[in-house]
Amino acid sequence: MGRRSRGGPTGVVVVDKPKGKTSHDVVAMMRKRLSTRRVGHAGTLDPMATGVLVVMVGEATKLGPYLIADDKRYAAEVTFGTATDSFDADGEIVAEAPLPDWWAAEGEARIMAALEVEETRTEQKPPALSAIKVKGKSAHARVRAGEDVDLPARPVAVRKLTLEALSEARAQLSVDVAKGYYVRSLARDLGEALGVPAHLTALRRTSSGAFSVEESIAPEIVTVDHLMPLVAAATRTLSVCRLTETGEAHARCGGPMRAGDFAEMGPSGTAAWLNPDGVLVAIGTHQDDGSAQVLRGFVGAEGT
Secondary structure, three states, rough: OOOOEEOOEEEEEEEEOOOOOHHHHHHHHHHHHHHOOOEEEEEOOOOOOOEEEEEEEHHHHHHHHHHHOOOOOEEEEEEEEEEEOOOOOOEEEEEEOOOOOHHHHHHHHHHHHHHHHHOOOOOOOOOOOOEEOOOOOOOOHHHOOOOOOOOOOEEEEEEEEEEEEEEEOOOEEEEOOOOOOOHHHHHHHHHHHHHHOOEEEEEEEEEEEEEEHOOOOOHHHHHHHEEEHHHHHHHHHOOOEEEHHHHHHHOOOOOOOOOOOOOEEEEEEEEEEEEOOOEEEEEEEEOOOOEEEEEEOOOOOOOO
């Protein structure tokens, strides 16, 4: 499946990130294994988390803004009765309390009610111990240096939250959310809603957009042969427009695009633009009035 372009390997691989590794650790491993510096990922996972990390290599790194924008799905475990400073099991305990008297009889119903409220959330306060940059430095680095960091709430979107099981103090959740949502903050907010300290004790990303954990592989076995072709990765995420030969020439020069440059146009918006041979030429956008603009161009036909 994998191919090399003139500038080195190009493509996408779905890695099953192991527990205890940062997303940056996985990128560093891929750079070494694939002998290239051009490696990125589509959405950070905390060290405690496992699961889908979409890794982009070579020209595929240009797909980053589009793959990162995809929704994510997680299997999460929240434990009630203890809270930590990081909102997950890697943090220091900051609060403990016994489960309330009503827990055995009403815990499941109250958690489900709290999840229904959480599904309406449009803003979320991120953990201070996070990779969010504050004046060029990560928030977690500032906190560990002794600074008082208070991150403002950020826009989020929740698709669906489901309580899969409840065993004593541990709740198993299915979490479907848009980009930028922190499941660690969900654990904190559920605890606050129920009046019980809580933190995240397990997290596994099961999908990122069109990429699922079923197709993921361990990072230590990745080779160039595991790379998904660039065009396959792009067309999983974006709709497709097909260029004429003249349109390909115009797109490769960055435009402007003209009437007759497209043999086939899908719905208006951002799309993968393919040449007559099915090679990814560019990511572009077009409107219902026929106007079109190149957003990102791709070099050559190799590695597509």
